[in-house]
Amino acid sequence: MSEDHAPRKVAIICSKGGLDEAYPALILANAARMSGIDAFVFFTFYGLDVITAAKVDHLHVNMAGNPSSPMPTMIAGLPGMERFAAKMMRDRMTELDLPTAREMIEILEGAGAQLYACELAMTMMKVKREELLPQVHDVITAMDFYELAEGAQIIFT
């Protein structure tokens, strides 16, 4: 936080749309802002779900193939299981008064962290600009990302 140096900066890439995969990116970005570090988040591939208005409230947790999951993979693969796991996790988060993903996005915007969507991923997933949350700052390409990330520490999640 010393004023003598250039301000510290982080660039976070969020490439996955699971509930458990989105939170690390969101929390890291917010923590950076709370610590006085400039932060921006680049949402690409399934990470786009986190900033898609219709999907941000329905992020799921995939327990299948997750060795840390308390559920055997055979059972975790049954229909409805990821919805169930997501509900469990969401309930626990509510219990702890953790903000929802949508709320986290709002907090990030308030905190001055910038959110970017990946242009290529949007084309591939057929996501339109108006489907994204209003907090999204811009739609950028990978090259734009590097330009923005100049002098930043890059975190891939």
Place this chain on the structure above:
Amino acid sequence: METNAQESASLHVLERKVDALGEQLALLLEHQRRQQELIDEVLPILREIMRVGITKLDALEQRGYFAFAQESLHLLDALVVSTPPEELRQLGESLGRILRAVKALTQPEVLDMAAQAAQALQHPHAEDAPKGLLGMLKASHDDDVRRGMAVMLEGLRYLGKASVQASAPAEAPRAPRALLGARRLAAPQAAAPQPAPPRRAAAPPPAPAACAAPSQEGADPTWTEARAEEIARALGLGGLSEAHWAVIRFAREDFAAQGRSPNVRRLAQGSGLPIKEIYTLFPKAPGVMAAQVAGIPKPVGCI
């Protein structure tokens, strides 16, 4: 003449004494003869007794009684050496329970059961032994196996209950204990399971501050509003506005109420300002800055 009379008198006395001596000698001889007779008669009997006694003792020896006694002595010695007095006292206290348990164990039906179980152990029907998990499941259809399982489960239940009682803290020190391990557990009881100490000294009600542990430091007791202005100037905030004060007051109140400093989100919720406004009022780490100005510890947590 006179001397003659004297001599005859003393001779007479002497004669009488010799007579008495002879009588005594005869008496003595008679005694000795009787004793000899007695010895002659008793000796064979004594011999017989000795012979029988030796045979008996020899028989005992051959059956191992003496070796047993000797070993028992060693055992007793070892027991005495290795048993401190207080343990002996405890043993005495639990003697009644031990006897009850032994009595219960030696009921004929229990012994029968044990004998049967032992027989089963000695002659297992290897060909009948269940194989694998499915075999186990199949075997559990057998009524006898089921009953046995029920008995074992019941036993386990008692064992579990008893172990809980045995390890319970000293509120009920005379509570009936299990046979197994109870005495062993009795001694270190005082040092054993202390109730877990409270996680923090002043545990506040569960504040809705996610993954944030309460701060361990307290508020600055020397804090005044003037001091807040000074800190704000030092941090480069300039003068404190009414909005600043709303945040600072809430931070102090919340810290006093919850025992932990509010994070940015909570500051926004509590002061009614949007998060963006908080970041404008306290640019650069608003949670930390607001806490510094409010004279409370830095907030901890991830949100």
